[in-house]
Amino acid sequence: MTTSILFVCLGNICRSPTAEAVMRGLAPQLDLDSAGTGGWHAGEPPYGPMQAAARARGLDMSGLRARQFTPADFTRFDLIVAMDGSNLQDIEAQRPAGNGTPVRLFTDYLPEDGPFAGATEVPDPWYTRDFDGTLDLVEACARALQARL
């Protein structure tokens, strides 16, 4: 049974905290966290423009703080969900010997007949500046993941 899920992106200030917050709204019984493969923003709250876009949808992310992914996360969580292929590669490179924890792309859960069918990553809004688009896609992925738990 999946009871704990870690969402991972690069900085842990845009995509993965949003995924954590959206998923918590859908499945409050789960043990959820997020992390970044990079540690530059460790200790910081989610990026201001990302928080503002989330807040406009009733999602409060102000209490979250960024942290860096560590190999210990492989044993701490039942499932690790990456936002893009680069995140997934960086996570897999740290897998401890013998560990079998599944690492999946968030977009892998999307239904093939939905509005985001064919998406293979959650694009990074740090670069695209499309914070609402990120929320739309994260919400669709989170609903799809919840339906598969």
Ligand code: 4NP
């Ligand atoms: P995230 O976005 O991976 O969705 O949190 C980023 C935030 C910051 C940086 C890169 C991506 N950065 O290079 O500082």
